[in-house]
């Protein structure tokens with residue numbers, strides 16, 4: 001496929017390298033001209049388990065008119081970049097795949113992208129941007145994609161179930177997959193940020209654990225998920241026990257967090273349903289307050 005990837009961050013670099021490896025024709029769109037010229041010169045490098053591999057990727061910095069004839073556009077921006085980006089972009093009629101955490105971003109996408117077939121994806125890889133051209137693949141997961149609205153055809157040419165370190169699966173129920181990831185991010189991300197601990201500490205410390213369970217119970221009530229998801233949440237926390245959550249890392253770097261797309265989104269749905277979520281509301285305000293103290297922007 002001819003694929004345009006928007007955003008030269010951790011997920012954008014990882015996706016552009018691996019989709020090139022899989023034989024797709026990739027155009028990467030960075031925010032800055034500096035990053036574009038570095039990638040033009042050195043390619044994109046993916047580090048995995050101490051081994052580095054570089055990929056030659058076509059790259060340009062963002063302008064309103066992105067190469068208009070891609071078969072698919074993949075947006076790998078943070079959710080809080082999206083309004084600004086959509087306001088500046090002339091858009092496309094071609095299919096668009098959104099790869100953000102949370103769920104609030106899909107409402108934003110629907111607001112702006114009225115002419116495209118819209119797809120959502122859930123990423124469970126760990127990716128850490130090392131420098132402008134290098135990303136470390138810190139955890140091998142997968143990407144599950146699916147149509148956001150029922151009338152979008154499956155992206156058959158993108159599916160690759162067998163790739164050992166970058167499998168892409170397809171689902172007809174991406175809403176459920178995103179909700180499940182949202183639930184994990186709802187309980188893990190804000191608490192790790194408030195307590196300033198790695199993910200695993202949420203299970204090890206009995207007091208933190210009680211709050212994980214409390215947030216989980218509020219989350220499943222609003223999202224309509226089953227108590228059985230508790231085992232999934234604990235498994236993901238164990239598997240990522242040595243990770244600092246993305247929200248904790250953003251906060252440490254003085255960047256805005258994705259709290260509105262995660263906790264803020266759940267609170268909005270709860271309000272709509274007339275459900276009160278005291279613990280979720282407490283962590284939401286706590287993160288906003290901490291951001292206010294630390295954020296550079």
Ligand SMILES: NC(=O)C1=CN([C@@H]2O[C@H](COP(=O)(O)OP(=O)(O)OC[C@H]3O[C@@H](n4cnc5c(N)ncnc54)[C@H](OP(=O)(O)O)[C@@H]3O)[C@@H](O)[C@H]2O)C=CC1
Pocket residue numbers: 006007008009010011012029030031032062076077078079081085099100101123124125126127128129246258
């Ligand atoms: N990293 C990970 O392991 C995982 C991430 N995710 C999700 O994926 C999404 C992306 O995350 P991640 O890649 O880590 O985030 P990053 O912040 O690393 O990447 C976003 C990139 O988009 C760039 N950008 C901003 N505006 C524009 C623009 N107008 N045109 C082109 N590029 C632009 C940013 O540039 P600048 O920094 O200069 O603003 C940044 O390089 C998030 O929603 C995250 O939650 C999900 C699972 C795992």
Ligand SMILES: CC(C)(CO)C(=O)C(=O)O
Pocket residue numbers: 101184185188189199236240243244245246247
């Ligand atoms: C799964 C988890 C919690 C891993 O750290 C994550 O998705 C994040 O940090 O955003």
